[in-house]
Amino acid sequence: MGLDRDDVHLDDSLLIVRRSKFDKSRQVPLHQTTTDALEDYARRRDDLCPHPAVPCFFLSGAGTRLNHTNVSKTFAGLLAAAGVVAPLGRRRPRPYDLRHSFAVATLVAWYADDVAVPARLPALSTYLGRIQPVVATLCRGGECSCSAKTSAGEFQRWIFRGRLLSASATA
Structure with missing residues (x-):
């Protein structure tokens, strides 16, 4: 959620995760299928929001940076739509x-x-x-x-x- 456009290097199939937990940064290589999916997302995102107010890679419907609450709610909705339920006594899956x-x-x-x-x-x-x-x-x-x-x-x-x-x- 915290990735900026400058952190996503799809030509090299690489993400740069900056200042994450413990203020660490790292490079994350991507599988080609992930790169393809992110390229498709970026094209659609740019068509829908050609001039975002923020430099983030992933945008909300309002053209702003995603937040954990909305991502978790959307994820829960997708699980429900797909029929994924938690076993009795267990919590439902979370993005993490x-x-x-x-x-x-x-x-x-x-x-x-x-x-x-x-x-x-x-x-x-x-x-x-x-x-x-x-x-x-x-x-x-x-x-x-x-x-x-x-x-x-x-x-x-x-x-x-x-x-x-x-x-x-x-x-």
């Missing part, structure tokens, strides 16, 4: 949860491909804008029994006991 799902799916894919996960955890943590290892963020809210100090081997054993795989299949 997409980061969590991405991290979990990435780890599961790495383990399935027999990648040296401990060597890649720092890159995934940086990509997500984290200072601590990404494992610490994956296991919040009592969703699993691991902690920030869990070794990669313990996390891998936990994944293959089926807890994460069955949870990601229902997500």
Whole structure:
């Protein structure tokens, strides 16, 4: 939501995330399908609002910067329209949860491909804008029994006991 137009480099399939959490900045590479979708959005945005008052990449219907409240309400409306409901006793998905799902799916894919996960955890943590290892963020809210100090081997054993795989299949 905080991206300005100068932070989006679609020709290079790259975003620059500036001054995010802990005042950190980072470069985020984009998959070509994401770049294509952002290019389509930018064309439509420019057709609908050719002279915005703000330099942001994502605009509200009023031509202003998006805010968390409106994004969350729109996301909830899209979930309802798509028929996505939270299981009994669980909260509905939130936009922030997409980061969590991405991290979990990435780890599961790495383990399935027999990648040296401990060597890649720092890159995934940086990509997500984290200072601590990404494992610490994956296991919040009592969703699993691991902690920030869990070794990669313990996390891998936990994944293959089926807890994460069955949870990601229902997500």
